[in-house]
Amino acid sequence: MIKYRCTVCGYIYDPEIGDPPRAKPGTAFEDLPDDWVCPVCGVTKDMFEKMT
Numbered sequence: 001m002i003k004y005r006c007t008v009c010g011y012i013y014d015p016e017i018g019d020p021p022r023a024k025p026g027t028a029f030e031d032l033p034d035d036w037v038c039p040v041c042g043v044t045k046d047m048f049e050k051m052t
Contacts, residue, residue: 004029004048009041013048 001015013032018025019039023032029048037044 001026001028003051005051006038006041006043007047007049008043009038011038011040012051 003015004013005011006013013019013029015028016025018027019032019036022036022039029045032045034045038047
């Protein structure tokens with residue numbers, strides 16, 4: 001699964017871990033709710049970039 005990095009604080013969203021309790025393990029970044037925010041700095045999903 002593809003990981004995404006917050007361009008503001010560097011937090012990495014790993015779909016295998018998720019973001020409990022907002023996103024259970026196995027939740028793809030694209031499947032996160034539209035109102036999901038970075039758990040570290042609070043920015044929205046559009047501030048994340050796909051890691052290659």
